[in-house]
Amino acid sequence: MEVLCPPSDAGLRLDWSPPRVPLKRHWINARKEKRFVALSYTWKESKHEHKTHERYAVQARDKTRYFPCKVRDCVFERILKYMRVHDIFYLWIDRYCIAQRACKAHHCKHKKCATKRKALHASDLVYRNSRFPVALLGRQMKQEQHMRLLAKILGGRLVDGGIDGARLSRKTSWEEVQGALTLLDDITSDKWWTRAWMFQENYRSGTKMTLLIHHPPDLESTKGEFADVFGYVPGELSIQSTSFFKHTTLLCQAALAAGLESDMVHRILHAAGRYSMLLHESESMTSRIIADLQFKEVTVESDILAIIANCCTYPVRLDVKSLDKEDLSVNILALRLLNGEVFNNGRGRNQDLTQPKPTTESFFFPQFEAPPKHRRLTYNKNCRFDAVYLTNAxxxxxxxxxxxxxxxxxxxxxxxxxxxxxxxxxxxxxxxxxxxxxxxxxxxxxxxxxxxxxxxxxxxxxxxxxxxxxxxxxxxxxxxxxxxxxxxxxxxxxxxxxxxxxxxxxxxxxxxxxxxxxxxxxxxxxxxxxxxxxxxxxxxxxxxxxxxxxxxxxxxxxxxxxxxxxxxxxxxxxxxxxxxxxxxxxxxxxxxxxxxxxx
Structure with missing residues (x-):
């Protein structure tokens, strides 16, 4: 797998001025060398970021020259600080570690185009193998009171109880709840939360994903008070993604239990709700994943099929070139059936044809029965047919x-x-x-x-x-x-x-x-x-x-x-x-x- 790293000859002369920071290409075996950063970021800048790209240069694949980076300077600055703190030498970034040039022909057989298609279908493996997947959120933490409030949320100090009965703490005022929800809504409205590829990268990274939120230097001392929550990276709040999802879900559930029904709460849960806390133990995560992904943004609509397959661990993939581009839902249905998703064809069940537009989701089986003391949602996700063929019958x-x-x-x-x-x-x-x-x-x-x-x-x-x-x-x-x-x-x-x-x-x-x-x-x-x-x-x-x-x-x-x-x-x-x-x-x-x- 190709990664980037700062070269040993940092004083290398480049052919333009001012001099740029050169990033060398390097090959590693990701099955054995897992100490690399798998970067999750949005190609287009958020409204909180500067879009300048003048400081960095990437080595060409033939290693004969360097060319200017089109990735924002702030992206490299933030992630290289994280790498220095954690003593990591390798960086995987899709913009330069996946060959991006590909023609638009439907039946293209070019080697570069085929390589890119294969890379898209295997991109989730990069985040699964990396010990240090990192997401860069564009929204900054500029106020001390917001940092302290976020520390309270992530420390579980606003909520009592657990998954089975989250409730607001007696010491938590209603104004504090409103402020906490507004802060979470602001954080989760960042562009990173709206993109389908980012959803895949976070989901497949599991407990290893770290969210970075930038803050100004004058808040460094405040962050030091909560080092166990926010880490030690200068200018960044380092937050474990699963911890953020867990405590966000608990707070939202406690707010709903207290009678606060609002679009904001449901919007937060849609962006950062933890499935193990939201889904019933008989449900499958697959249906929820697919439903959530269809609300996420993609540049190329057919990419959603690769993302669904990666998130749902599907070995059978569809050839996008030969698909009907007009009806994405039919393609998703075919993808699910070919990978053995269990559907209910029982007589008299889920066959209400009086609805104006009956949904295909209604006949996928929703009531599995996992054994006790098991990770039930994981068990349910594994309930699939084997060696499936679709026939007229x-x-x-x-x-x-x-x-x-x-x-x-x-x-x-x-x-x-x-x-x-x-x-x-x-x-x-x-x-x-x-x-x-x-x-x-x-x-x-x-x-x-x-x-x-x-x-x-x-x-x-x-x-x-x-x-x-x-x-x-x-x-x-x-x-x-x-x-x-x-x-x-x-x-x-x-x-x-x-x-x-x-x-x-x-x-x-x-x-x-x-x-x-x-x-x-x-x-x-x-x-x-x-x-x-x-x-x-x-x-x-x-x-x-x-x-x-x-x-x-x-x-x-x-x-x-x-x-x-x-x-x-x-x-x-x-x-x-x-x-x-x-x-x-x-x-x-x-x-x-x-x-x-x-x-």
Whole structure:
């Protein structure tokens, strides 16, 4: 990856006057060398910045000369100060580290144009790999009282409570709340917050992104009082982006809870709301990301497709040259479906065709059920189909189809009261699982009983049931499914046995799955909706030839099977139905989810 750095021969003579500060080009392996700044800034200056560009020069790619920078002097001045404080030598800036020259031909095959297109689709990896992503906000902090107020906001001194119940502190006056919201509205109205590329850069940087807000020298001593919040960079407030989003969201939620309904509060939340605090635990971040991005500005409209793909971790990309430029929403819909986003085609659901303009967003599934003690929004984001093909009949994908069987009422599986010890809650869980094993054996589910018994015997019950992120996907998933079953048993939910569905001419497969009934659908005899479709696949790892943008995928949904179920079952979505299933050595089968009526 190409970066910029100050050359060792700083006294290099240039061919124009006055002399400019030269910035050399350098190549690094971003997989190994992560100590570089990935800069996030707006190409066009804000109303608070000077647009002069007279002090810096960049080395040409052939390294034979230097040419004047078109990036504003203030951009380089601010970021080089940050780099000096943190002892960083490399700077990645899109204007000069991505080849910008590209023709406007729709079917261009020029090498430079192809290189730029690939760079756009991989730009998020720069911010993900960098240890020091930095955003330059144009709006300045000029008043001491505003700096002190911002320190109060970021220190959480205006709000009591947390995500589940933020409320204004008793010591917080209404005037202070109004002033704090006005300050946040002013900060988030800066041009940086309106651009789609900046959204991607901040989102993909995660907890590493730092926001820089410029201030005059006379406020340096005031900033020193809050060094733990604002850092030590001269002339800059260094604020962790996730901290800014968190405390901004808490203050806005507390203001709304106190009865302050205003456009300003919702405007702030739209710009700097933290998804983990705003979204319900059953929702997917994908829909919110796409909705937010469509309100952001881009110079080239088709760039929004690359930005959505980068933010949503989509490995399948669209060829913009061959797309219909007139209807961006159709292109976004195709992008989501090709990358396996789960939609609800269930009969009678989300098919209100009486609306003047039914939205495609309405049929994407919004109610996932993540296991307890998981990062629920991350889990929901990973709920996607695998190996998707769009056909006239619907979305074709692969996975395993299960036929549901007998019911197990877990409220009858009570632990031995003689062994209950408050200090040893894991013994209660182990006793329940042992009773479940016995029930499975009584219901001709010996294979499944052996699998759970193996888990009981070899699990370390002195440790919490928590999968390690470094472990293999298969191990993480088995433990995750066991956790779901354990949680269901604690809640007294009904479980249902399942066996892989196959052609009636083949031998009946053994029972190897246990699914959780989260709703009141426990009727017998069984009907056409007594099937579950599952699909699991670990993410495609990076290799030296290609940077895969992918994630682990898992789907577990109760479906109705329409028409002949062999060789290509037509499935209709009913509800999310998690569980524990084992299918080692069993090949996947192709299925099709027909298009909903809205399409």
């Amino acid at each position: 619907g979305v074709k994908t692969t996975g395993h189809l299960w036929k549901l069987g007998k019911l197990i009422h877990t409220d009858e599986l009570l632990p031995d009261p003689l062994r209950l010890k408050p200090s040893e809650p894991t013994l209660v869980t182990r006793d329940r699982l042992k009773q479940l094993v016995n029930v499975l054996k009584d219901n001709d589910a010996q294979f499944l009983a052996r699998k759970i018994d193996h888990f009981i015997r070899y699990n370390d019950w002195n440790l919490p049931l928590r999968p390690l992120t470094t472990s293999k996907f298969s191990h993480r998933w088995v433990l995750t499914m066991i956790q779901e079953v354990i949680a269901a048993m604690k809640d007294g939910k009904v479980l249902r046995l399942g066996r892989l569905y196959d052609s009636p001419t083949n031998a009946t497969p053994q029972i190897s799955a246990l699914f959780i009934c989260n709703h009141d659908d426990h009727r017998e005899p069984f009907g056409p909706s007594d099937y579950v479709f599952t699909s699991l696949r670990p993410k495609t790892v990076d290799d030296k030839q290609r940077n895969y943008n992918d994630l682990d995928r898992h789907v577990s949904i109760q479906v109705e099977v329409a028409g002949p179920a062999d060789p290509l079952p037509r499935l209709y979505f009913k509800q999310w139905m998690p569980g524990s299933c084992f299918f080692s050595g069993c090949p996947r089968r192709k299925v099709v989810f027909p298009w909903p009526d809205i399409l």
